[in-house]
Amino acid sequence: MRRAQTMPCPRPHRGSRWPNFRPFLRIGIRSMSNSSHCLATGLLAGVMVSAAAVAADDTAVLPEVVVSATRTEKTVDEAPGFNAVVGRGELEQRSLESLDEAVNEVPGVYVRRGKGLMDTLSSISMHGIPDGSRSLVLLDGAVLNDAYTGAVAYGGLPAEFLTRVEVAEGPASALYGGNAMGGVTQFVTRLPDKTEFQAKLGFGDAFKDGEALANMRRLVLTGGTRLDNGLRLFAGLSGQSSDGFPTDMVTSTTAPAAGLSGYQTITDTKGSLRYLYGDKGDNGWSDRNALVKAEMPLADGTRLRASWLGTRYRYDYDDAHAYASNALGDAVYYPSEASYAGGQGGHERNLWQAGLERPLAGGVVNVGLTYNDIGKSWYVTPGSTSATTLDGGPGTYSGTASHYVSADLQWTRDAGLAHTVTVGTTLRRDQADNEEYLLADWTDEDARGAIKYRAGGVSRNAALFVQDEWRLAPDLTAYLGVRGDWWRISDGYAEQFTAPAFSERYASRSASAVSPKASLVWKARPDLVVKLSAGKAFRPPTAYDLYRTWKSSSGTTFAGNPELEPERLTSWDLGAETSPWRGGLVRLDYFENYMSDLIYSTGSCSGSGCIRPKENVGKAFGRGVIVAVEQQFGAALHLFANATFNDAEITENSANPALEGKDLQHLPKTMLNLGVSGRHGAWDYYLARRYASKRYGTDDNSDVVSGVPGAFDAYAVVDARVGYRLTKNARVALSIDNLLDREYYASYRAPGRSWLVELGLEW
Template structure:
């Protein structure tokens, strides 16, 4: 009820200037480091009193991360973007101020936690906040975790979040998550610890979720990476602290603090017509006001051969004899013909953020801000390889293949050469937070955030061509509002207690419209379907961290989540209003770390996680073409779905030697239950059900090693799933014993980093094993090197940078050094080059 009131207040403030999805659609239609010694609770490194006091200290400057935010959106609808976000921030700020006003003041200001030099390089000396909701040295966390530091980010050509985390063990990212490819839906671009698809991994910015309310996916352009200080990756279920979606783990992007002042502009040019620019400003002014702002823009012409037109042929003689078809195969290995290219997909990507924080007395800090991320994908004219009797290209009709050894014919249509563009996605976030330290040392944190997610795309209808014809536009506006409150306090000499609650309210309003011209959403003729959904989540959580003897750390925690959902559907087949449905989930976790020596930590954990069904799973109904010509398959709504679940056990060690060698190894076993699959009720009707179970067992490892040469170290990571198979599936019985989709068996990377004086550089090789695509539950797509396949591949990348002065630096990045030709469904870019210059003021 509280969150509904907050949400209604924000909506009321937004009512005069809400982001209009029609305006959005119109825009879419245009074209070396020594690790610090491991601290001991009662050892010589840190006295006992110091150790217990440290647990109550507030986040360090690097960890007091700012929340990304955004100024006005450019273009015709900037008012619709700007007004609601400002008003929403005012509502959030008022709530936080009220909390601060009711809190006590303390006599001394908080002291930041000291960070080791290794934190800058993302090593085991780094500090993480996600694992326990407080600053904790990575070596002391009883979890399999990685930190990608700002230094790591600067040594890589980072355009989207996939570029930032590509070498993290246990994490598979692909396709649209990388900046060289055109952006797209983020539902299947990452898998963590062998658990497939983005919605089963919780992705956050500064502790607030950015998995959208539509599907649980993530906007690949929705994070302003220009202002990210580090990325924390926790592998294994973390629902005991963070709730839903955290089955495979958690990825938390931590924003840079205004206490790290910076004013910088960057600009660059690259392959495929890439143009990029960014600006960053961070400063804390006298009086305590801190400001962090960032803007980034990237634009590309795309590449012509990203999408192939592939057709199967039938025996017989066609009415139009053609030449030029190229024999190929489908991913299943069946004979097929490559008949053309669907045209390049030019794209733009824009991010902006603005965050402000204030110090309200010696014990209270408050922050508020805006964030915006958007991409748009356009289209270019396709080309047909088929040449008819008149010597002109042929793209439609009943054609006969003159190049075939036996008579073959293909029924061609103009739609075979069209991509579902224009398309676009936009995230608009507003947030506010407050931290207050009480006189007894306890710490209260309150965070409020709202995410408005817009995702739309066009599809050509029967009889359409490149320049005309009917089609449909699907618009899927959805919103989520989150409130997270936590309190952390010491209990006795050796225990730290954390407790709190979380609230979430999410909505979906999905519609499909028929268009007179399928490229232009403004030509809507009629609404052919609409579905709405709403969910409320209330959660309570508690955790204890207990120091056991001199060297042990025991973490016990649990979280209870309760959900209430409702929705409706109306389309040509009828309308339905679904009554409220409730479900709940208890997620416990136990973890233990033991300092076997100053250099070696042993750890193990056992925990449970879950993913609630998304509103798209529950309350959407749509049709797709069936293999039978002229027949459609209805994907019906599934309002009675329950959460997917996982139970996981892992054990491993972290090693940090005085000579700079660092290593981490973890083995894990996971049991997945109640997985959602679609059952075929009839040949033309399917419905989603909780019928699947799976087992995922594997190993993940990483290392950093000095070479003896100043500034040069070797890095590597390895992930291998011994088993990742479906063990039960009543909806698709043939999938039992098959591998999970969207997960490779093996991932590894090996490279070298260099940083000395004005020079910096990176050379890394990444290998990805074969992947079965999202719809290939029967693992039939074993042929590689074909359009639609997910090839095993290895790609080398390099970057070199030089700082000419304190102000000016330049870099050159080359991805896919060997120009490897491979497919991740679409054909991936070949060798690409990007040159960038930066000026610091």
């Protein structure tokens, strides 16, 4: 970790580098690269000025509304459990590369993103429940968790398409079914109330070549209107790309050959000797996104809505870098060229939604139809033999097509006698198919030859749910809900066409889950709300868990298991929210999680001939505390600080008792966030510090070494943004990520300090 140095703040000057049309945006930036604290100091000084200016501001701040917690509109203090809303104003004040980053400062939430924009394995987990497939993610009510692994491909979908983000923490299967063990995150897209057009153009770069996102380019166009007949329309287009930076290191246990120099002697995450010989090159990225959304009100109170979201992204690697050289000074790709081949991949998604809301039988009925089609999610793995070189040679193409279609019906009515009842049903069908092909040339994903492997299956789910909002007293409300899910798994298959060949067809099977939840919300005083909740949740095994069998580069075979049962959770939490002074908010939450039937790849062997099947063998217990403090000065200045403490460990593992007492993977014990955002005149600014303690990437917690490839290091990063409104219709902003240039690994090498300048136009 690099320690920040205190230096006098230099005056801005023009930089001397002018390649790739960059330098006209580097004015004043190179000087800041040597004294990052200057920007932080300036921003904090601005905070003091703004605080003084707005301390007496009586501007009212509208209450934040959340739908995810109850499927009905509630303010954050009325909704049960721990909830948060990231509003449009806050989204505009931050520089966000993808959707998941919108919630990385919400207390209780951990955003796993290893190498910045290029990370295809990013995830959101919350409330002490690790792994993104155990938390439900929605976009306007449509599930984004895919039908293959339960993960979410966030891609580069821009925050400019959003009006707010809702976070409802704690088990939510009573309303949403599977995947909602840790809670629900919902991204809500925009529908304007007047005619508006916006354009945003951005360009950025790393402060130091090879250490952060290089040659970053962004373009976002949005427009919308509301016609006289009430029809609301919104359309958005976005694209961004970056040349990236080296994220994948080339390490080996092979000792250097005689005469080699320039390599580094390191260890792996378990402390065993390794050598660092180079990297696979700059990990580039590009994506394109489009959103079209419409809503039409009718005379009888009916509203019709429809939308389409299209997402495309691709990543690849530029020329590899060999650190080692021979006696003549020539670079040497050691121990083999194949070790430096990076591969490429991509993702294509079309999300279609249609809905209807109308009065019915004294209540309101909502009908939603969704078709989420991931036509292609693919990646190329170069071969590992001497036949594979940086110019080509054999490799493997893996592509997965998955989709789901769902229908959701919900009816809500104020039933009188202090009851509001919500009942509904959900029908859903998922299908996923994975195929692997041999490639004659790994640099060309279309050069597919014979099929190597395929697997997939179909699942069908039917659910009924009911919730009663029971106002026991003017200051006491109970939420009582239960949902039953019944699903059938069918058409499962797995076939391997290369030695050792096999072909399996799996029998259909059925399973079910009942998920109750009860909550109390007590408004003890006008400035104090106490909340108590308890419930059950589950995560059904995915097609990947059930059927996918694959072999690692070491020769270990990881096998699916078509007999897996759902993972299950029982959880309770107790929290309080108080406003002890004007503009202040203090929130405290304590929770306990009891997990069972955890799905593990059993066995501890590795290497050629080792087989590690998935089994339901685990139990875990976790508890945590969330503390959050906020201070709002009118509508102009917001200060926040929050801390999350998790203590979660495996309590039972029949396949490997040695794991008992070990921490759950990918769950920080401590997370801390501290920040400020504000507006003063034509200026707006944002400054935040995020900290996450070390996580384990292995179930036996053996990856204890930090600062090496594969490690999940503790990190503390500072992000900053300052904007200025040039005219009524134009504004410019400068963002700096990882302001203090902290170096760390999140399995991959994490991005260093980078800057982004954006010009926004609106009319």
